[in-house]
Amino acid sequence: MTNKTKNNRKVAQQVLIIGAGVAGIIVAKQLKEQPANFTPIAFLDDDTNKHKQHIIDIPVVGSIAALDNVTASYPIDLVVLAIPSLNDVKKMQFIKKCRELQLNLRIITGVNDTMFQEQAHIDVTMEQLLGREPVKLDQHQVSDQIKGSTVLVTGAGGSIGSEICRQVCSLQPEMLILLGHGENSIYAIHMELRKAFGEQVRIQPVIADIQDANRINEIMTKYQPNVVYHAAAHKHVPLMEQNPREAVKNNVLGTRNVALAAAKNYVESFILVSSDKAVNPNNVMGATKRIAEMTVQMIATQTNSHFSIVRFGNVLGSRGSVIPLFKEQIRQGGPVTVTHPEMTRYFMTIPEAAGLVIQAGGLQQGSKIYVLDMGEPIKITTLAEKLITMSGFTLQEINIAFTGIRSGDKLYEELMNEGEMYPEQIIPKVHIGRPTTFSAESITHFIETFNQLDDEILVQTIYDLVAKKKVLSVKQSEVTPHENLIRS
Structure with a gap:
């Protein structure tokens, strides 16, 4: 930690401790052992019995709500939040307050936290970062659908796919099929689930590529x-900008293969895991996910099965998300890199994402789009600041560097297009969208001919398919090629 200097001499930092309980007293003692670096000058605590008392010679000068007045009266260099039991919502409110007052903040996560003796790396949970209470969806209505049934998850080794598998196993299916292309990730989730549920659920690992239609139909x-929960996809925005053909092959062709095989084999319920980047897409990944959605909606018109789509915001902690990158940058001493100070995203946790997928499968309301109510979008800069602070550092120790918007990025994401969303939430905490019309003939032609296009024309065609202002309705005559495929 960098101390202030005066006439080339270090000056101890004046510290305000929030919480005069066990954790606060331990912190105060640690600070007193380092008089050259720290001077604890006061406590704030909501226990009025402690007010105007001195604890280890440090006064308790008021309640936490008095932060504004106290910091105006005392020359505070550092605030230490030493209430490990404080819930995440109140913790986020306090962090926001300190930011407004331009106060350096450190957070104590437990009574054994010794960050003032030796800098420790604190493992911040995704729930702590979210800034709202996690959404807990009612899975009772889907338990009857899952219990005793056979469930297949594509992309079962990924962050979302593996959590879907965990939650599905807890609902007691007869059999769970773990389908994935990477043997190591499938092996890992297979071993985990066998250990946790092996006696209750038959778990079958299957290595397969969703781009191989024959293999998928065989399975x-x-x-x-x-x-069937279809979670396999290419989702990394900058990589897909550079590899558009692979994005089409995996996200569009792969989705068609899985959805057609599900329809041919009379699967009762098919759920596509999509993305908020599919709404007014500004990048290849989002555009191919939107075409995947249209492909599923097109196939749904030719089957009595229930085909649904779930759109996610950014999933905290998933592979390729910003949080693992930020954590690694903090471990290395910074800086934490953010593309733009005004960039915002909707966020959800991995359990929330998986729970929404499972709930959508049990609703069976036809070909609908489901979106979790994730509250207000969060600035990426705010998220980075929270992670730095909650990891035990100040923003002076770990700074944020802005690198510029990447190709394909948008400053903000949308959850649904205008006209898609029903005006009210039919299910608590879940928005339901109605499918929009599009030209099924154009989608079919694209899938059959995209490999003949060079990359530049391919990308332009992708955007043409998702950005047309004048669209055609899906008619029976337009889906004949897919109707024939399903019935063959």
Whole structure:
């Protein structure tokens, strides 16, 4: 920690401690052991019995709500929040208050936290970063659908796919099929689930590429799943900008293969995991996810099965998300890199994302789009500041560097297009969107011919498909090619 200097001499930092309980007293003692670096000058605590008392010779000068007045009266260099039991919502409110007052803040996560003796790396949870209470969806209505059934999850080794598998296993299916292309990730989730649920659920790992239509149909025919969660996808925005053909092959062609195989084999419920980047897409990844949505909606018109789509915001802690990158940058001493100071995103946790997918599968309201109510969008800069602070550092020790918007990035994301969303929430904490019309003939032609296009024309065609202002309705005559595929 960098101390102030006066006439080339270090000056001890004046510290205000929030919380005069066990953790606060331990912190105060640690600070007193380092008089050259710190001077604890006061406590704030909501226990009025402690007010106007001295604890280890440090006065308790008021309640936490008096922060504004106290910091105006005392020359505070550092605030230490030493209430480990404080809930995450109140903790986020306090962090926001300190930011408004331009106060350096450190957070104590437990009575054994010794950050003032030796800098420790604190493992901040995704729930702590969220800034709202996690949404807990009611899964009772889907338990009857899952219990005793056969469930297939594509992308089962990924962050979302593996959490879907964990939650599905807790609902007691007869069999769970773990489908993935990477053997190491499938092996890892298979071992984990066998250890946790092996005696209760038959767990079958399957290595397969969703781009291989014959292999996918073979698997569907062999195992006859009742429910399919399609989580396999390429989702990294900058990588897909540089590899548009692979994005189409995996996100569009792969989705069509899985959805057609599900329809041919009379799967009861099919759920596509999509993204808020599919709304008014500004990048190849989002555009291919939107075409994947249209492909699923197109196939849904030719089957009695329930085909649904779930759109996520950014999933905190998932592979390729900003949080693992930020954590690594903090471990290395910074800076934490953010593309633009005004960039915002909707965020949810991995359990929230998986829970929404499972709930959507149990609703069976036809071809609908489901979006979790994630509250207000969060600035990426705010998220970075929270992570730095909650990791035990000040913003002076770990700074934020702005690197500029990457190709394909938007300053903000949307959850649904205008006209898609029903005016009210039919299910608490879940928005439901109605499918919009589009030209199924154009989608079919694109899937059949995209490999003949060079990359520049391919990308332009992708954007043409998702950005047309004048669209055609899906008619029976337009989906004949897919109707024939399903029935063949």
